[in-house]
Amino acid sequence: MHLIATFHTHFGAMSFQKKIERLGRNAGMMPVPRALSASCGVCVRFEGPFEPSMATDDLEAVYEDAPNGYTLLFEQPEN
Known part of the structure; x- marks a missing residue:
C-alpha cells in the first residue's frame, strides 16, 4: 500500500522521510498532488502501513494513494 503524507513545513516532510527510512521502508519527497492540499507544497510518498x-x-494528513484516487486515512487534530 502506498501512502502520501502532507506537512505544514518542508522540514517536517524531510524529518518524516528519514523516520520512515529508518523503519526500513521506501520513502521519497515529491510535490503534493493537485488533488491534495498542504501548506508547504511537498509531501512524502511511502510504503504503508x-x-x-x-x-x-x-x-497534516495521510492518504492512501489508490488507482481510483486518494483516501484520507489520518488527519492531525487542530491545536
Whole structure:
C-alpha cells in the first residue's frame, strides 16, 4: 500500500522521510498532488502501513494513494 503524507513545513516532510527510512521502508519527497492540499507544497510518498503513533507535529494528513484516487486515512487534530 502506498501512502502520501502532507506537512505544514518542508522540514517536517524531510524529518518524516528519514523516520520512515529508518523503519526500513521506501520513502521519497515529491510535490503534493493537485488533488491534495498542504501548506508547504511537498509531501512524502511511502510504503504503508501508517500508525497514528508515527505522526509528528508537522504532519497534516495521510492518504492512501489508490488507482481510483486518494483516501484520507489520518488527519492531525487542530491545536
